[in-house]
Amino acid sequence: MKIILEIQRFNPKKNQFPYFQRYEIGAEPNDRLLDVLMRLQRTVDPTLGLRKSCAHGICGSDAMVIDGHERLACKTLVKEVASGDGAVVRIEPLRTMPVQRDLMVDQGSFFAHYRKVKPYLINSEEVREKERLQSPEERARFDDATKCILCAACYSACPVRQKTNAAYIGPAAIVQASRFIEDGRDRGFEERLPDLDFSDGVWPCVNFFECTRVCPRSIKVTYLINLTKRRITDYRKPKGDNSRAKPG
Amino acid sequence: MIHEFDVVVVGAGGAGLYCALEAGRKARTAVISKLYPVRSHTGAAQGGIGAALGNVEEDRAEWHAFDTVKGGDYLADQKAATLLADEAIGAVYHLENLGLPFNRTPDGRIDQRRFGGHTRNFGEAPVRRACYAADRTGHMILQTLFQQCIKHDVAFHDEFQLVDVFIENNRCSGLAAVELATGDLHVFRAKAVLLATGGFGRLFRITSNAYANTGDGPAVLARRGVPLEDMEFFQFHPTGIRGLGILITEAVRGEGGVLRNRNGERFMEKYAPGLLDLAPRDMISRAILTEIGEGRGVKGDRSADDYVLLDASHLGKDVIAAKLPEISDFCRTYLGIDPAAEPIPVQPTAHYAMGGIPTDDRGRVAVDDKGTIIEGLYAAGECACVSVHGANRLGTNSLVDLVVFGRRAGLDISGYVGQAGLPDLPRDLVDKGLEPIARLRERTGGPAPEPLREKMQDLMMQKVGIFRRGKDMAEAVGEIEELRGHYREIGLLDRGREFNTSLLEILELGNLLDLAYLTACSALRRRESRGAHAREDFPGRDDAAWLKHSLARLDGDRVEIGDKHVDISIWPPKPRKY
Numbered sequence: 001m002k003i004i005l006e007i008q009r010f011n012p013k014k015n016q017f018p019y020f021q022r023y024e025i026g027a028e029p030n031d032r033l034l035d036v037l038m039r040l041q042r043t044v045d046p047t048l049g050l051r052k053s054c055a056h057g058i059c060g061s062d063a064m065v066i067d068g069h070e071r072l073a074c075k076t077l078v079k080e081v082a083s084g085d086g087a088v089v090r091i092e093p094l095r096t097m098p099v100q101r102d103l104m105v106d107q108g109s110f111f112a113h114y115r116k117v118k119p120y121l122i123n124s125e126e127v128r129e130k131e132r133l134q135s136p137e138e139r140a141r142f143d144d145a146t147k148c149i150l151c152a153a154c155y156s157a158c159p160v161r162q163k164t165n166a167a168y169i170g171p172a173a174i175v176q177a178s179r180f181i182e183d184g185r186d187r188g189f190e191e192r193l194p195d196l197d198f199s200d201g202v203w204p205c206v207n208f209f210e211c212t213r214v215c216p217r218s219i220k221v222t223y224l225i226n227l228t229k230r231r232i233t234d235y236r237k238p239k240g241d242n243s244r245a246k247p248g
Numbered sequence: 249m250i251h252e253f254d255v256v257v258v259g260a261g262g263a264g265l266y267c268a269l270e271a272g273r274k275a276r277t278a279v280i281s282k283l284y285p286v287r288s289h290t291g292a293a294q295g296g297i298g299a300a301l302g303n304v305e306e307d308r309a310e311w312h313a314f315d316t317v318k319g320g321d322y323l324a325d326q327k328a329a330t331l332l333a334d335e336a337i338g339a340v341y342h343l344e345n346l347g348l349p350f351n352r353t354p355d356g357r358i359d360q361r362r363f364g365g366h367t368r369n370f371g372e373a374p375v376r377r378a379c380y381a382a383d384r385t386g387h388m389i390l391q392t393l394f395q396q397c398i399k400h401d402v403a404f405h406d407e408f409q410l411v412d413v414f415i416e417n418n419r420c421s422g423l424a425a426v427e428l429a430t431g432d433l434h435v436f437r438a439k440a441v442l443l444a445t446g447g448f449g450r451l452f453r454i455t456s457n458a459y460a461n462t463g464d465g466p467a468v469l470a471r472r473g474v475p476l477e478d479m480e481f482f483q484f485h486p487t488g489i490r491g492l493g494i495l496i497t498e499a500v501r502g503e504g505g506v507l508r509n510r511n512g513e514r515f516m517e518k519y520a521p522g523l524l525d526l527a528p529r530d531m532i533s534r535a536i537l538t539e540i541g542e543g544r545g546v547k548g549d550r551s552a553d554d555y556v557l558l559d560a561s562h563l564g565k566d567v568i569a570a571k572l573p574e575i576s577d578f579c580r581t582y583l584g585i586d587p588a589a590e591p592i593p594v595q596p597t598a599h600y601a602m603g604g605i606p607t608d609d610r611g612r613v614a615v616d617d618k619g620t621i622i623e624g625l626y627a628a629g630e631c632a633c634v635s636v637h638g639a640n641r642l643g644t645n646s647l648v649d650l651v652v653f654g655r656r657a658g659l660d661i662s663g664y665v666g667q668a669g670l671p672d673l674p675r676d677l678v679d680k681g682l683e684p685i686a687r688l689r690e691r692t693g694g695p696a697p698e699p700l701r702e703k704m705q706d707l708m709m710q711k712v713g714i715f716r717r718g719k720d721m722a723e724a725v726g727e728i729e730e731l732r733g734h735y736r737e738i739g740l741l742d743r744g745r746e747f748n749t750s751l752l753e754i755l756e757l758g759n760l761l762d763l764a765y766l767t768a769c770s771a772l773r774r775r776e777s778r779g780a781h782a783r784e785d786f787p788g789r790d791d792a793a794w795l796k797h798s799l800a801r802l803d804g805d806r807v808e809i810g811d812k813h814v815d816i817s818i819w820p821p822k823p824r825k826y
Contacts, residue, residue: 013746030582032492038459042698046742046750054458056494056578058387059287075581100429101747107284120395121347131344133356139349146349146381146388150286185347218577 003027003082005040007048008092010099018099020090029079033089034062037073049101057216060151064103065092070153070214094156096166110152113169116195117177122188138184145179145224147217148172154211154221160204168204169195171211171221178224181231189235197232205229249434250673253278254665256423256438258410258465261288262386262647263629263654264444265393267611268402270658271440275665278436280408280425282460282752285394289446289458290629290650293386294574295499296378297343297651298366298644299336303357304376309333311368312377314819316645319365319528320602320638321779321789322821323478323797323814328609330818332636332645332652339651340379348392350381351571361571362502365528365642371826374526378644383497383574389647408434409752410464412681413441413625414673415472418615420625421671424681428752431745433682437673439665442626442657443469443605444650448763450756452598452713453705456488456495465631466604467759470766474615474622475799477633477812478603479763480771483641483780484714486532488597489582490555496575496594498643500587501525503571505560507532508591509544515556520826527826530640530780533596533714546593552710557591564588596714600641602780603770604633606799606812611657616799617812624668628657635797638814639779688754691739697757700731700738704764712768717784721772728765729805735761766800769807774798791821 002024010018023044027036034052041048050073053059057075064073067081067090081089097105154171155161161168177196180186196202202225211221254275257264260283268279281288300307312333317324344350344358351359360376368375381388397404407428414421422437445465449457466476486507487496501507507525509515519535520527527535536556539545545554560568560575565588568576572587579587605627608614613625629650636649707727711720735758742750776790777783797812 011744011746013744030491032582041749042701042753043696047744049747049749051749053283053287053460054289054292056292056492057581058292058384058574059283059289059458061283061287077582101744104747111284115398118399120399127341127345129338129341131341131350131358134352135356136352136354138356139352142349143382146391147384149291149387180347183347183349 001027001085003078004086004088005036006088006090007102009102011101012099027078027082029077031078032074033066033076033078033081034073036078050103058149060149063094063151063153063156065094065156070094070157072151072216075216094152096156096158096161097152107152110155110170110172113173114150114176116169117173118188118192118195119176119180121180121183121186122191123185132185134184142179142182144219145175145182147219148175148179149217151216153214153216157210157214159208159210160206165200165204167200169201171225174202174225174228175219175221178228181228189231193232196228202229202232249432250437251278251434252437252670254438255440255442255661256280256436257442257444258423259288259444259446259629260285260404261290261444261446261629261650262389262393263650264442265397266651266654267442267444267628267658267661269393269396269400270655271661272400272402274662278403278405280405280410280436282407282409284406285397285404286390288390289461291387291390292458292495293647294383294495294497295502296361296363296380296385296644297340297389297647298363298377298642299340299379299648300333300377301337301340301358301360301379303353304360305368307368307375307377309337311370311375312336312366314370315366316636316642317638317819318371318824319642320640321824322638322795322816323635323778324638325635325815326818327815328634328636331609332648335652336648339648339655343389343392343651346392346396348381348388350379361499362526363643364498364501364526365523366644374523378499378502380499383499383572386647389651409755410445410468411685411755413468413472414677414681415622415625416674416677418620419623419671421673424678426685426751428747431748433685435673435678437670439668439670440624440626440661442611442628442661443631444627444629444654445631447601447630448760449598451705451708451760451764451767453709454488454493454595455598456485456493457598462756462759463631463763464756464759465627467762469605470762470802473801474613475606475801475810476604476766477606477799478635478797479767479800480774480798481602481639481780482598482767483529483600483602484533484596485529485599486536486596487558487594489578490593490595491553492582493597494578494582495597495599496558496578496592497572498529500558500560500572500575503567504563505558507536508557508559509539510546510548511544515539515544523826528640528642530782531826534782536596537714555593555595558594559591560587561589561591600646601630602633602635602637602639602641604631607632607634609634609656610660611653612660617810624664624671626657626661628653639781688738688740688751694737694739695734697738697754700734701757704728704731704761708764712771715782715784716771718772721768724768725772728761728768732761732765762802766802766807770798770800770809773809795821
């Protein structure tokens, strides 16, 4: 069948404003949308800018806004977004990050926020030539967060980042912090606290659940944000400190 | 723009990051990658990393080494394979200590499962050797290593595409790369360069490999006169999702999944009565094609898109959820099926290059049979050929390879740059290296790249694929020569400088065409069947004539192929039966 791709184009060097370009292109219902975009770029319009790599949802390169929702183009089949001949699919770059060219955005702030939460195991106790022990139950506690591929879909979809607080560190960084906070082997909670417990840290989240809805890895993102908030308030309770336990 | 570092690592997958962590302790180190670091294809590895921890049953590194050698049809260098198996154990513990979330046994240790070709006591029965983090082990290794790079402040140059490596008088002095964001050419002058650019499965139409797997490192070196080793050995993984080639991990069979033909027969009983569905990948891929060729594929029409079934429905929902969740997700997304309820339609998919840049066991690039090295030049991971995989790699050994040899290369580099000076950049080499891009930018018109790519992928699939014949391969060589000729006329249609992904795609196609040429020529020359190289016109293994590595040197439009000895000092070659 033939479908219409309506793609947002923007080259900051050439265009003053973004605009939409329509392309008619052949597609099979079971094609990945990424396959169609690559065919378009390779055979119709080589100037179309987009990122891609693994093409099966594990590298996180091709998150974009498809018909208004953040998705990975390689995990979106044509039949999910186009009902038949002449169906229109609208494709835009991720939000809340500057566009570099067409569907490519500058992920600098996303990775900076990620790095800020010290996303690595903090534990200086010595282990010699063996593993640290961890029960399957302890391991299961942070399993969900380990699925994150840093695709930035949640960072783009977050209404708080879009409308009220562009400095908010965003859902993915908190998921990554949670991955270590909930890992019994980690000793870094207090070290990470200043990067989570402040006005642009965990507190701007007011449970819109958009992050959870768009996550291509089905991570319970909002749950993990709330869990992290709870860890912080629980930590402070014995100290009688609830100064910043509320949003804002 | 000229940058100066002690060490430049090309590629930010497992081997590159491990090397950068080791080398970066003492030396000024930069990582350049054409992707962002966590986008590299190490992240797509699924089932596990093999190490004889013996956590769930008796196991020994020596057995792991033997399995690796036998799995590789005796073309692996045996001391190197022993090193691989010995150091795998420490490497897995080290990764755990860095935070890698392995699945656990009830008593809290790293859990292990079965994988193809891994046995106890030199082939007696399958052994549980693969350490795993669900079925996203590679993802977790990549994440863990990147996390450590953040902790240790490793410097990254993201989205820089390798264009050339400067080599003169067997000394490497640096490299050239083009920056995606600006289109600018950068020169990196360095005491040591490590190439860890990964595989090149994009040679083939159906592949489990990423778009990025275009063999940039080996191709650049080949054009600079470095011979490539064992290029005729390319592994097809037996279970790719039909049509798409997306990998369905061998762990499905490790956990008890079974392959069946259209009659519901467990056909591996015929081909490998001992290990059955856990036989090595090359044997299972051939078995599947044989079933299809004899009309027992599911469609039954013997066509190229016929397939067989991988049945995991008897494992139950809980096992699949806990141990194979990603596979479950792929099946839902791409096939609309639940593997706990229905079998998965699969066909072989081009997966892994056993061959590549010849190195010694310290990652140093060695250009001939005498072990002559290029000073300051290193390679590790899939782009390198130590050789530990021989003619066919065992499952889980790719992850072992990249952590063991990424680390070993990093350690050697660390020592080397301590005593070496910063080499001079030969000006004429630099100019020559930058020329091709300038030419590409000047040319308009010319042939479109896409038909060349499709032609190459189809003919590699059909003529240099799982079963090979001299006549087909000779044709393939001729056709690739033609394609390489057309390629030289390609012009750049996207004239923009910034974020010009078209430019990168054209450079990648050039790399693939050179590697296709070396692969087809090497395959045509080897007149025997060994591991993944299966010739219908020479069906037997011929140790007397062919128990040797090949070294293929690209000289403009010609390929010269020489030999390199195989280390068989521990286990004398025997027929390979499972």
